[in-house]
Amino acid sequence: MDQRGIDLKNLNQLLTLPGSGVFTIHTGQEKKEKLLNSYYGTKSQEKAKNIWEKNLTKINSDLPIILGIPSDNGGGIQRGANWGPLAIRQEILEEKKSYFDLGDVRVIPHLLHDKYLNEETIKNCRKALYGKNNKLPVSPLSIAEHALSSIYKKIPNARILGFGGDHSTSYPLVKTWLESRTHKKKAALLHFDAHTDLLDRRLGIDICFGTWTYQILKFLSSKKHIVQIGIRSSGKDKKFWKKTLGVEQYWASDVKEWGVEKTYKKLKEHYTELGVVEIYISFDIDALDIKYAAATGTPEQAGLIPSDCAALISMLAKDFKITGADLMEVAPFVSPEGVSKADQQSSLVVAGDMAKILLRALKS
Numbered sequence: 001m002d003q004r005g006i007d008l009k010n011l012n013q014l015l016t017l018p019g020s021g022v023f024t025i026h027t028g029q030e031k032k033e034k035l036l037n038s039y040y041g042t043k044s045q046e047k048a049k050n051i052w053e054k055n056l057t058k059i060n061s062d063l064p065i066i067l068g069i070p071s072d073n074g075g076g077i078q079r080g081a082n083w084g085p086l087a088i089r090q091e092i093l094e095e096k097k098s099y100f101d102l103g104d105v106r107v108i109p110h111l112l113h114d115k116y117l118n119e120e121t122i123k124n125c126r127k128a129l130y131g132k133n134n135k136l137p138v139s140p141l142s143i144a145e146h147a148l149s150s151i152y153k154k155i156p157n158a159r160i161l162g163f164g165g166d167h168s169t170s171y172p173l174v175k176t177w178l179e180s181r182t183h184k185k186k187a188a189l190l191h192f193d194a195h196t197d198l199l200d201r202r203l204g205i206d207i208c209f210g211t212w213t214y215q216i217l218k219f220l221s222s223k224k225h226i227v228q229i230g231i232r233s234s235g236k237d238k239k240f241w242k243k244t245l246g247v248e249q250y251w252a253s254d255v256k257e258w259g260v261e262k263t264y265k266k267l268k269e270h271y272t273e274l275g276v277v278e279i280y281i282s283f284d285i286d287a288l289d290i291k292y293a294a295a296t297g298t299p300e301q302a303g304l305i306p307s308d309c310a311a312l313i314s315m316l317a318k319d320f321k322i323t324g325a326d327l328m329e330v331a332p333f334v335s336p337e338g339v340s341k342a343d344q345q346s347s348l349v350v351a352g353d354m355a356k357i358l359l360r361a362l363k364s
Contacts, residue, residue, distance in 0.1 A: 013130050014106065014137075014147045017045065017052050019086035021070035021104025028083075035086055038093050039101070052103060059100060059151070064159045064362040067148070067173075068104035071140035072331070073112045074168025074208040078297040080331035082109070084351075085163035087332035091352025092359070099161070099359060105147065111139040112168065113207055140165075141207065145172035152180035159362040162326035163355070166297065167197060167209040170282045170326050171216065177280050177324040178219040186277040188225040189216065190267075190316070192287035192309060194233050194252070194300040196241060209297075209329075214245075223247055224274060227267060229255065229312070230287035230304045252287075252303050260308050264315045271320065279316065280324035281358060283309075285351055294339045295347035296329045306350055310357045317361040325358045327351065 019035040022028065033043040040048040059065065068085030075081060085104060108125055111117065114137050117125075125138035137143045151158055162173040174189060181187040191197075197213035200206065207215055217223055223246040231238070232252040241247050248270055255263050271279070285293045289303035316322065330351045332344060339347075 010136065011056060011147060011150065012053055014143050015067075015103040016106050017048055018066075018068065018101045018103050019089055020045070021068055021085065021107045022082050023107060023109055031083075031086060035089055038090075039096070055100075056102075059102065059155070061155050061157045061159070063098065063100045064161050064359055065100045065102050065151075066161050066163065067102045067144070068163045069107075069140055069144050069165040069169035069173075070104055071107045071109070071112070071164070071169055072166045072297075073109060073140070074212075075166035075297050075329075076202065076209060078331065078334050079166075080295075080334035081164055081166045081297060081329050082107070083332050084165055084328070084330035087348055088163050088327060088330055088351055088355050091348055092355050095356060095359060098363065102151075102160075105140050105144045107140045108138060112141060112205075114139045114142040116205075141168065141172050144169065145176055148172060148176035149179070152176055156180055156182075157323070159323050161324075161355070161358055161362060162328075164326060164328040164330075167193070167282075167284055167328045168207055168212050170328055171207055171212040173324070173326050174212075174216050174280055174282060175219055178216075181278070183277075184221040185225075185275060187221070188227070188271055188274065188276040188279050189220065190279055190281045191226060191228045191284075192230050192282070192304070193228060193284040194230055194286040194303055195284070195298065196228060196231055196234050196236075196247075196249070198241060198245060198247065217245070217247075222274075224270075225276070227270060229263075229267075230309075232302055233298075233300045255304060255308065260311045264312055267312070267316070268319055276320065278321040278323045281313065281316075281322060281361065282326050282328065283354060283358065284328045285330050285347075285354070288350065292350045293347050294343040295334050296331050297334065298329075306353060309354070313357050313361050317364040322358075322361040322364070325362060327355050327358060 072081040202210045290299040
């Protein structure tokens, strides 16, 4: 254990090198090696792992902490967000001295959450991941929750920025953040998205990209403690969600009508009235208009523009403490026949810019 008492043995088993959470044999290996070389000055997994493990002993709350959850098994339209954590890191390399990179959750790409598995499957997967049948979780959402809980237990004021992954990967990030708050009435969630993600089930599954927000509601102090911004693709109108769940929503059309200043005034008044002090920001890249974020699983027209989102987050960081955040659904190589190389590259640049904005908010 390090001086803070975090069980590094378990952490080493649960996590892997930054950008290496995607399971590959040959295809895609060069992408991992490129990032490792930028981080550690070597393409060797073994040498990089030695440096990474030594760095884990230095984890503290001085800098924002990055965690990648490269799983898209909770998605359901177009896959490819599993490469998001690696690609986003490539876009923010010049900022690497301003954050501590914890690495990636280890991902068996066929799994989502341990509660969906039988004991025999869990036993076999434990053997594959850890070499023995211990008590550690094996699915990405379960592994992430276990690792995050141990970190918050020892470093309660850790500021963690998660990179996904489909939006189901926000579930363990937000859940553990809320559970670690000593005054839940002062903690709130701000959710940027084109979609509400407020289904209670999707084809019988209760934790996935379309349901995670609904499943988080029970951990909030009240349903008023979440605000959703950028909504425009929903099977129900705004009145339905307000009436049935009491969730505050500023649809993309509202933001365009009001402008950034008025939108932020409403947001600030809402949180201030509730006595909110600290906020977690979950940012689905498809909150942005398709021309800025084509490389994602479910791009949507008529969305927000990056500069407006950046302004809202910057203003928020001046009036409230941003102590947790994530950036989700960045799918850098999705649908090459439908997304041009130019659109893919511009999407990545925008994703990198949003990651930098979130990092700055966590540092302020």
